[in-house]
Amino acid sequence: MATRIERDCLGEMEIPDDLYYGIQTTRVMGVSGVLGEKVIKYPYLHRALTQMKKAAALANAEIGALSPEIAQAIAWACDQVLTGKYDDQFPLDMFQGGGYTCVNMNINEVVGNLANEHLTGHKGQDKVHPNTHVNMGQSTNDVVTSAEHLCIYPALDLLAPELDKLADAFQGKADEFADVVKVGRTCLQDAVPLTLGQEFGGYAEFCRRQAANIRGLRDECFELIVGATAVGTGMGAAPGYQEAFYKHLSAQLGENVRSTKNLFDGMQNDDFCVKVSAAVKQAACGISKIAKDLRIMSSGPRAGFGEITLPSLSPGSSIMPGKINPILPELVSQVAQQTCGNDVVISMAFEQGELEISVWAPTLYKNLFESFDLLTKVIPLFIEKCINGIEANRERCRKEARETIALSTVVAATLGYPEGVKVSHYAQEHNLAVADAVLEMGIMTKEEADLLLDPALLVDPARMSEAIAKWKKQKGKL
Known part of the structure; x- marks a missing residue:
């Protein structure tokens, strides 16, 4: 050889x-x-x-x-x-x-x-x-840190469109489920109704905000510390080098690449990586929260919430025939867990820099780009194999929305909180829907109950407020 x-x-x-x-x-x-x-x-x-x-x-x-x-x-x-x-x-x-x-x-x-x-x-x-x-004219200290910043924008450019697509997928389901009224839940307990479409619309808006947040980081990627060389003084770089460097790199990339305001600050602190990691973590955690919601809403199929059905992708048990697990939402949550761990490590790497530089570029790079890679890859899988195939269990949602004790909130809003409590207790004790309870208690007529306790009315704030105000006026409650 x-x-x-x-x-x-x-x-x-x-x-x-x-x-x-x-x-x-x-x-x-x-x-x-x-x-x-x-x-x-x-x-x-x-x-x-x-x-x-x-x-x-x-x-x-x-x-x-x-x-x-x-x-x-x-x-x-x-x-x-x-x-x-x-x-x-x-x-x-x-x-x-x-x-x-x-x-x-x-x-x-x-x-x-x-x-x-x-x-x-x-x-x-x-x-x-x-x-x-x-x-x-270079030192590892200034070029590697600068390269870490410069290499972030292509990863941002890959992640942001995936978040856009995720928002579009959720919006598509929001439109499809706009008429599906269901029980809202707070602290995992029954709350007043909303539509499944409103719920998915919230998911869509979250993803849009994350895409905007990710894009908002892009410009800062082009603030570098080239020309600082070993400690920030520029020792080893010839006169005019820094200005010429930024001119040529800007022309090469078609971007406004420039020097950071203070080279000593730039050498000492790599907090931009922490900022980027926090944004990726925020997106991952929020998408994981949505994934958890989907797991809860699809739980069952008979003994759980059963409001939606997720696509069946794989048998969910080696012993229980017919059991299907929500494997895509769980995969999303695993990505979020890893991203949170990476974010902690990145924060530690920033904190452990000392004096003029940080030597923890390997930790920053490995963990940040692992987070980018995982989240960018899991989103299209989540869309294609899970979200696009979600179906609403309309009859179950309708039945539970009508029967929830939380409809006693309407009584509280019209006749006062103490009266709402009485109706709530009566409905609980007699295993009645609130609409049936107010009839037995003689509080409302059937026509009034059908109007004011219709879950479909309660998901429309304008119509609901108008109907309640009109009824109170007729009853002399205003």
């Missing part, structure tokens, strides 16, 4: 010549691998770093710090990496010490060897050096 000799500050090493990564990547591979997941599993970070390396090379050439020949070779190499063709040259494990210095150097080595090969016909460090040229 052909090899080449590469050197770093610890010495030299023989590297197989078919590899584009080099000595520093190889060293780290020997002291890592505990998680068993590669950083490239979520390719956003590598893409962002590569885009930044291209912008840095062009910027350094513009200000006269790097020869145009080498800058163009680096830019060419970055374009090759961005195709995904060389993803197998990024072998590093997700968990690493050193704040992802190894990931930065892995990019530098692959880009450097590609550029060197492009100019000389062979890999190596003789024409293009990974530190001297590819990493010019």
